Amino acid sequence: MADQVLGVAMNGVTGRMGYRQHLTRSILALRDAGGVELPDGTRVVPEPVLVGRSERKLQEIAARHGIAKWTTDLDSVLSDDGIGVYFDAQITHAREDAVRAAIAAGKHVYTEKPTAGTFDAALELAKLAHAAGVKNGVVQDKLFLPGLLKLRRLVDSGFFGRILSIRGEFGYWVFEGDWQPAQRPSWNYRAEDGGGIVLDMFPHWHYVLEHLFGSVRAVTARAVTHLPQRWSETGQPYAATADDAAYAIFELDGGPIAQINSSWCVRVDRGELVEFHVDGTEGSAVAGLHHCRVQHRSMTPKAVWDPDGDDTIPYRSQWATVPDNTEFTNGFRAQWELFLRHVCADTPFPHDLFSGARGLQMAEAGLRSSHSGDRVEIEEVELG
Structure with a gap:
Protein backbone atom coordinates (compact mmCIF):
# COMPACT_ATOMS: atom_id res chain seq x y z
CA MET A 1 0.00 0.00 0.00
CA ALA A 2 1.15 3.51 -0.81
CA ASP A 3 1.97 6.23 1.66
CA GLN A 4 -0.60 9.00 2.08
CA VAL A 5 -0.39 12.78 2.35
CA LEU A 6 -2.65 14.34 4.97
CA GLY A 7 -3.51 18.03 4.72
CA VAL A 8 -3.33 19.73 8.13
CA ALA A 9 -4.81 23.22 8.51
CA MET A 10 -2.83 25.04 11.19
CA ASN A 11 -4.54 28.11 12.65
CA GLY A 12 -2.59 30.38 14.97
CA VAL A 13 0.95 29.24 14.25
CA THR A 14 2.21 32.81 13.90
CA GLY A 15 2.36 32.83 17.70
CA ARG A 16 5.45 31.63 19.54
CA MET A 17 4.12 28.30 20.83
CA GLY A 18 2.22 27.42 17.67
CA TYR A 19 5.18 28.25 15.47
CA ARG A 20 8.02 26.68 17.44
CA GLN A 21 6.45 23.59 18.96
CA HIS A 22 3.62 22.66 16.61
CA LEU A 23 4.75 23.84 13.18
CA THR A 24 8.55 23.64 13.08
CA ARG A 25 9.35 21.03 15.74
CA SER A 26 6.36 18.78 15.06
CA ILE A 27 4.57 18.93 11.70
CA LEU A 28 7.52 20.15 9.59
CA ALA A 29 9.91 17.83 11.41
CA LEU A 30 7.59 14.88 10.71
CA ARG A 31 7.14 15.92 7.10
CA ASP A 32 10.89 16.23 6.58
CA ALA A 33 11.45 12.83 8.24
CA GLY A 34 9.13 11.15 5.75
CA GLY A 35 6.01 11.10 7.89
CA VAL A 36 4.65 8.86 10.64
CA GLU A 37 4.72 5.10 10.30
CA LEU A 38 1.36 3.39 10.65
CA PRO A 39 0.73 -0.14 12.01
CA ASP A 40 0.46 -1.57 8.47
CA GLY A 41 3.93 -0.28 7.57
CA THR A 42 2.79 2.62 5.39
CA ARG A 43 3.41 6.22 6.33
CA VAL A 44 1.27 9.32 6.60
CA VAL A 45 3.01 12.56 5.65
CA PRO A 46 1.45 15.73 7.12
CA GLU A 47 1.31 18.70 4.75
CA PRO A 48 0.59 21.98 6.58
CA VAL A 49 -1.73 24.69 5.30
CA LEU A 50 -1.25 27.89 7.28
CA VAL A 51 -4.29 29.86 8.49
CA GLY A 52 -4.29 33.17 10.34
CA ARG A 53 -5.15 36.84 10.32
CA SER A 54 -1.85 38.39 9.15
CA GLU A 55 -1.05 37.94 5.46
CA ARG A 56 2.47 39.24 6.02
CA LYS A 57 3.32 36.80 8.80
CA LEU A 58 1.78 33.84 7.01
CA GLN A 59 3.60 34.63 3.78
CA GLU A 60 6.92 35.01 5.60
CA ILE A 61 6.56 31.69 7.42
CA ALA A 62 5.43 29.88 4.29
CA ALA A 63 8.40 31.21 2.29
CA ARG A 64 10.86 30.40 5.08
CA HIS A 65 9.77 26.76 5.32
CA GLY A 66 8.68 25.90 1.82
CA ILE A 67 4.98 25.67 2.64
CA ALA A 68 2.86 25.81 -0.50
CA LYS A 69 -0.48 26.99 0.89
CA TRP A 70 -1.53 29.72 3.32
CA THR A 71 -4.70 31.78 3.71
CA THR A 72 -6.57 34.22 5.92
CA ASP A 73 -9.89 32.63 4.91
CA LEU A 74 -10.78 29.87 7.37
CA ASP A 75 -13.97 28.96 5.49
CA SER A 76 -11.99 28.12 2.35
CA VAL A 77 -9.81 25.75 4.34
CA LEU A 78 -12.75 24.01 6.00
CA SER A 79 -14.42 23.48 2.63
CA ASP A 80 -11.26 21.98 1.10
CA ASP A 81 -11.63 18.19 0.73
CA GLY A 82 -7.85 17.88 0.58
CA ILE A 83 -7.53 18.91 4.22
CA GLY A 84 -8.36 16.24 6.76
CA VAL A 85 -7.24 17.79 10.07
CA TYR A 86 -7.86 21.20 11.61
CA PHE A 87 -5.42 22.37 14.31
CA ASP A 88 -6.03 25.42 16.52
CA ALA A 89 -3.42 27.38 18.47
CA GLN A 90 -5.27 30.71 18.53
CA ILE A 91 -5.92 32.78 21.62
CA THR A 92 -8.58 31.16 23.77
CA HIS A 93 -11.58 33.39 22.98
CA ALA A 94 -11.19 32.77 19.22
CA ARG A 95 -10.87 28.99 19.49
CA GLU A 96 -14.38 27.77 20.27
CA ASP A 97 -16.11 29.08 17.13
CA ALA A 98 -13.33 27.86 14.86
CA VAL A 99 -13.31 24.36 16.37
CA ARG A 100 -17.10 24.22 16.16
CA ALA A 101 -16.93 25.15 12.46
CA ALA A 102 -14.24 22.54 11.81
CA ILE A 103 -16.36 19.82 13.41
CA ALA A 104 -19.38 20.88 11.34
CA ALA A 105 -17.20 20.64 8.23
CA GLY A 106 -16.28 17.06 9.11
CA LYS A 107 -12.62 17.76 9.88
CA HIS A 108 -10.70 15.85 12.50
CA VAL A 109 -9.75 18.33 15.20
CA TYR A 110 -6.61 18.76 17.27
CA THR A 111 -6.39 21.83 19.50
CA GLU A 112 -4.51 23.62 22.20
CA LYS A 113 -6.18 24.17 25.53
CA PRO A 114 -8.35 25.45 27.02
CA THR A 115 -10.66 24.25 24.29
CA ALA A 116 -13.29 26.92 25.04
CA GLY A 117 -14.03 29.73 27.44
CA THR A 118 -16.30 27.67 29.72
CA PHE A 119 -16.75 24.06 30.74
CA ASP A 120 -20.25 23.93 29.24
CA ALA A 121 -18.93 25.12 25.89
CA ALA A 122 -15.99 22.70 26.01
CA LEU A 123 -18.30 19.80 26.84
CA GLU A 124 -20.58 20.78 23.96
CA LEU A 125 -17.61 20.69 21.56
CA ALA A 126 -16.74 17.20 22.78
CA LYS A 127 -20.32 16.04 22.25
CA LEU A 128 -20.48 17.61 18.79
CA ALA A 129 -17.27 15.85 17.74
CA HIS A 130 -18.55 12.56 19.13
CA ALA A 131 -21.86 12.90 17.28
CA ALA A 132 -20.09 13.88 14.04
CA GLY A 133 -17.77 10.90 14.26
CA VAL A 134 -14.63 12.99 13.81
CA LYS A 135 -11.37 12.14 15.55
CA ASN A 136 -10.42 14.76 18.09
CA GLY A 137 -7.56 15.55 20.42
CA VAL A 138 -6.28 18.13 22.88
CA VAL A 139 -2.63 19.01 23.40
CA GLN A 140 -1.47 17.54 26.72
CA ASP A 141 2.22 18.01 26.10
CA LYS A 142 3.65 17.72 29.58
CA ASN A 330 10.08 16.49 21.45
CA GLY A 331 6.94 16.11 23.57
CA PHE A 332 4.68 18.01 21.17
CA ARG A 333 5.95 15.95 18.23
CA ALA A 334 5.41 12.72 20.14
CA GLN A 335 1.76 13.57 20.76
CA TRP A 336 1.29 14.67 17.15
CA GLU A 337 2.56 11.26 16.04
CA LEU A 338 0.00 9.54 18.24
CA PHE A 339 -2.81 11.75 16.98
CA LEU A 340 -1.93 11.21 13.31
CA ARG A 341 -1.92 7.45 13.88
CA HIS A 342 -5.28 7.83 15.61
CA VAL A 343 -6.69 9.68 12.59
CA CYS A 344 -5.26 7.36 9.95
CA ALA A 345 -5.26 3.97 11.71
CA ASP A 346 -7.77 4.38 14.56
CA THR A 347 -5.16 3.65 17.23
CA PRO A 348 -6.14 4.65 20.79
CA PHE A 349 -5.84 8.31 21.81
CA PRO A 350 -7.17 9.22 25.28
CA HIS A 351 -6.34 12.94 25.08
CA ASP A 352 -9.59 13.97 23.43
CA LEU A 353 -11.95 16.95 23.66
CA PHE A 354 -13.78 15.26 26.51
CA SER A 355 -10.56 15.10 28.49
CA GLY A 356 -10.00 18.77 27.67
CA ALA A 357 -13.48 19.61 28.91
CA ARG A 358 -12.80 17.91 32.23
CA GLY A 359 -9.72 20.12 32.59
CA LEU A 360 -11.91 23.20 32.23
Missing part, protein backbone atom coordinates in the same frame (compact mmCIF):
# COMPACT_ATOMS: atom_id res chain seq x y z
CA LEU A 143 2.80 14.02 29.73
CA PHE A 144 5.23 13.45 26.86
CA LEU A 145 8.24 15.24 28.35
CA PRO A 146 11.17 13.24 29.78
CA GLY A 147 10.65 14.08 33.45
CA LEU A 148 7.01 13.00 33.51
CA LEU A 149 7.69 9.96 31.33
CA LYS A 150 10.19 8.86 33.98
CA LEU A 151 7.60 9.59 36.65
CA ARG A 152 5.10 7.47 34.73
CA ARG A 153 7.68 4.68 34.65
CA LEU A 154 7.95 4.83 38.44
CA VAL A 155 4.18 4.83 38.93
CA ASP A 156 3.70 1.88 36.57
CA SER A 157 6.47 -0.11 38.27
CA GLY A 158 4.89 0.26 41.72
CA PHE A 159 7.94 2.13 43.00
CA PHE A 160 5.92 4.41 45.29
CA GLY A 161 3.83 1.73 46.99
CA ARG A 162 0.67 3.54 48.08
CA ILE A 163 0.87 7.12 46.86
CA LEU A 164 0.19 9.56 49.68
CA SER A 165 0.65 13.04 48.26
CA ILE A 166 1.80 15.15 45.34
CA ARG A 167 3.23 18.66 45.72
CA GLY A 168 3.61 20.78 42.62
CA GLU A 169 5.42 24.08 42.24
CA PHE A 170 5.11 26.01 39.00
CA GLY A 171 5.96 29.50 37.93
CA TYR A 172 8.42 32.28 37.38
CA TRP A 173 8.51 36.07 37.44
CA VAL A 174 6.73 37.57 34.43
CA PHE A 175 8.02 41.11 34.08
CA GLU A 176 5.40 43.80 34.45
CA GLY A 177 6.39 45.44 31.16
CA ASP A 178 7.38 48.88 32.46
CA TRP A 179 11.16 48.81 32.88
CA GLN A 180 11.62 45.47 31.13
CA PRO A 181 9.39 43.89 28.44
CA ALA A 182 7.05 41.15 29.64
CA GLN A 183 7.80 37.66 28.32
CA ARG A 184 4.10 36.75 28.05
CA PRO A 185 1.37 38.54 26.06
CA SER A 186 -0.70 41.12 27.90
CA TRP A 187 -4.04 39.41 27.22
CA ASN A 188 -2.95 36.68 29.67
CA TYR A 189 -3.52 39.19 32.48
CA ARG A 190 -6.95 40.49 31.42
CA ALA A 191 -9.93 38.40 32.50
CA GLU A 192 -12.12 39.98 29.83
CA ASP A 193 -9.79 38.52 27.18
CA GLY A 194 -9.77 35.02 28.64
CA GLY A 195 -6.61 35.46 30.71
CA GLY A 196 -5.74 34.09 34.12
CA ILE A 197 -3.42 31.45 35.50
CA VAL A 198 -6.27 29.18 36.61
CA LEU A 199 -7.73 28.88 33.11
CA ASP A 200 -4.22 28.57 31.70
CA MET A 201 -2.62 26.06 34.07
CA PHE A 202 -5.35 24.08 35.84
CA PRO A 203 -6.18 22.16 32.63
CA HIS A 204 -2.50 21.12 32.59
CA TRP A 205 -2.61 19.99 36.20
CA HIS A 206 -5.83 18.11 35.51
CA TYR A 207 -4.39 15.86 32.83
CA VAL A 208 -1.15 15.33 34.77
CA LEU A 209 -3.06 14.27 37.88
CA GLU A 210 -5.69 12.25 35.99
CA HIS A 211 -3.28 10.29 33.80
CA LEU A 212 -0.59 9.69 36.42
CA PHE A 213 -2.36 9.46 39.77
CA GLY A 214 -6.15 9.38 39.54
CA SER A 215 -9.28 11.39 38.89
CA VAL A 216 -9.74 14.67 40.75
CA ARG A 217 -12.80 14.59 43.02
CA ALA A 218 -12.62 17.93 44.87
CA VAL A 219 -10.67 21.17 44.86
CA THR A 220 -10.00 23.92 47.36
CA ALA A 221 -8.30 26.92 45.81
CA ARG A 222 -7.38 30.58 46.23
CA ALA A 223 -6.76 32.57 43.06
CA VAL A 224 -5.32 36.07 43.43
CA THR A 225 -4.05 39.00 41.41
CA HIS A 226 -0.77 39.92 43.08
CA LEU A 227 0.18 42.62 40.54
CA PRO A 228 -2.86 44.81 39.71
CA GLN A 229 -1.11 46.87 37.04
CA ARG A 230 1.01 45.82 34.07
CA TRP A 231 2.21 47.42 30.83
CA SER A 232 1.19 46.34 27.33
CA GLU A 233 3.34 45.51 24.33
CA THR A 234 3.09 49.18 23.31
CA GLY A 235 4.22 50.41 26.73
CA GLN A 236 0.78 51.49 27.93
CA PRO A 237 -0.29 50.72 31.52
CA TYR A 238 -3.40 48.57 31.94
CA ALA A 239 -5.37 47.03 34.78
CA ALA A 240 -4.44 43.39 35.32
CA THR A 241 -7.89 41.95 35.98
CA ALA A 242 -6.99 38.24 35.75
CA ASP A 243 -5.52 36.05 38.46
CA ASP A 244 -1.74 35.76 38.24
CA ALA A 245 -1.30 33.17 41.03
CA ALA A 246 -3.33 30.28 42.41
CA TYR A 247 -2.82 28.01 45.41
CA ALA A 248 -4.82 24.80 45.34
CA ILE A 249 -5.47 21.45 47.03
CA PHE A 250 -6.85 18.62 44.87
CA GLU A 251 -8.36 15.45 46.33
CA LEU A 252 -7.85 12.38 44.15
CA ASP A 253 -9.51 9.00 43.81
CA GLY A 254 -8.09 6.56 46.33
CA GLY A 255 -7.01 9.18 48.84
CA PRO A 256 -3.89 11.00 47.53
CA ILE A 257 -3.80 14.73 48.13
CA ALA A 258 -2.18 17.05 45.59
CA GLN A 259 -1.10 20.58 46.45
CA ILE A 260 -0.07 22.74 43.51
CA ASN A 261 1.08 26.36 43.57
CA SER A 262 0.96 28.23 40.27
CA SER A 263 2.38 31.74 40.00
CA TRP A 264 3.67 34.30 37.52
CA CYS A 265 4.85 36.34 40.50
CA VAL A 266 7.52 34.05 41.96
CA ARG A 267 11.28 33.96 41.57
CA VAL A 268 12.59 30.50 40.79
CA ASP A 269 14.55 28.54 43.39
CA ARG A 270 14.12 24.99 42.12
CA GLY A 271 15.67 22.75 39.51
CA GLU A 272 13.07 23.48 36.80
CA LEU A 273 10.18 25.87 36.21
CA VAL A 274 7.78 23.14 37.32
CA GLU A 275 8.46 20.27 39.71
CA PHE A 276 6.28 17.57 41.23
CA HIS A 277 7.26 15.96 44.52
CA VAL A 278 5.53 12.60 44.98
CA ASP A 279 5.61 10.74 48.32
CA GLY A 280 4.57 7.12 48.77
CA THR A 281 4.89 4.45 51.41
CA GLU A 282 7.82 2.81 49.57
CA GLY A 283 9.56 5.76 47.98
CA SER A 284 9.51 9.36 46.83
CA ALA A 285 10.39 11.22 43.63
CA VAL A 286 10.91 14.77 42.44
CA ALA A 287 10.20 15.20 38.75
CA GLY A 288 10.50 18.23 36.52
CA LEU A 289 9.89 18.39 32.82
CA HIS A 290 13.26 16.85 32.01
CA HIS A 291 14.78 15.27 35.11
CA CYS A 292 13.61 12.96 37.89
CA ARG A 293 15.23 12.02 41.21
CA VAL A 294 14.17 9.32 43.65
CA GLN A 295 14.71 8.15 47.20
CA HIS A 296 13.60 4.64 48.12
CA ARG A 297 12.34 3.64 51.54
CA SER A 298 15.45 1.53 52.13
CA MET A 299 17.70 4.53 51.44
CA THR A 300 15.78 7.17 53.39
CA PRO A 301 18.00 8.84 56.03
CA LYS A 302 16.75 9.56 59.52
CA ALA A 303 16.23 13.31 59.76
CA VAL A 304 16.25 14.85 63.24
CA TRP A 305 14.89 18.30 64.04
CA ASP A 306 17.44 20.45 65.85
CA PRO A 307 16.80 24.20 65.91
CA ASP A 308 19.96 24.88 67.96
CA GLY A 309 22.58 24.05 65.36
CA ASP A 310 23.34 24.30 61.67
CA ASP A 311 21.84 21.54 59.55
CA THR A 312 24.80 20.15 57.64
CA ILE A 313 23.05 17.17 56.02
CA PRO A 314 23.27 17.37 52.19
CA TYR A 315 19.68 16.27 51.65
CA ARG A 316 19.58 16.68 47.87
CA SER A 317 22.74 14.68 47.33
CA GLN A 318 21.06 11.69 49.01
CA TRP A 319 18.65 11.27 46.09
CA ALA A 320 19.39 9.11 43.03
CA THR A 321 18.85 10.22 39.44
CA VAL A 322 16.46 8.23 37.27
CA PRO A 323 18.34 7.34 34.05
CA ASP A 324 16.97 8.16 30.62
CA ASN A 325 17.20 4.53 29.37
CA THR A 326 15.83 5.72 26.02
CA GLU A 327 15.92 8.63 23.61
CA PHE A 328 13.18 11.19 24.19
CA THR A 329 11.71 13.08 21.26
CA GLN A 361 -14.38 21.71 34.69
CA MET A 362 -11.59 21.54 37.27
CA ALA A 363 -10.50 25.10 36.47
CA GLU A 364 -14.02 26.42 36.99
CA ALA A 365 -14.30 24.46 40.24
CA GLY A 366 -11.08 26.12 41.37
CA LEU A 367 -12.42 29.58 40.57
CA ARG A 368 -15.69 28.84 42.39
CA SER A 369 -13.74 27.65 45.40
CA SER A 370 -11.64 30.81 45.34
CA HIS A 371 -14.70 33.06 45.16
CA SER A 372 -16.69 31.25 47.84
CA GLY A 373 -13.93 30.00 50.12
CA ASP A 374 -15.51 26.53 50.00
CA ARG A 375 -14.26 23.10 49.04
CA VAL A 376 -15.89 22.28 45.69
CA GLU A 377 -16.63 18.71 44.64
CA ILE A 378 -16.25 17.81 40.98
CA GLU A 379 -19.16 15.89 39.53
CA GLU A 380 -18.63 13.08 37.08
CA VAL A 381 -19.83 13.93 33.58
CA GLU A 382 -20.62 11.68 30.65
CA LEU A 383 -20.03 12.23 26.97
CA GLY A 384 -23.07 10.39 25.66
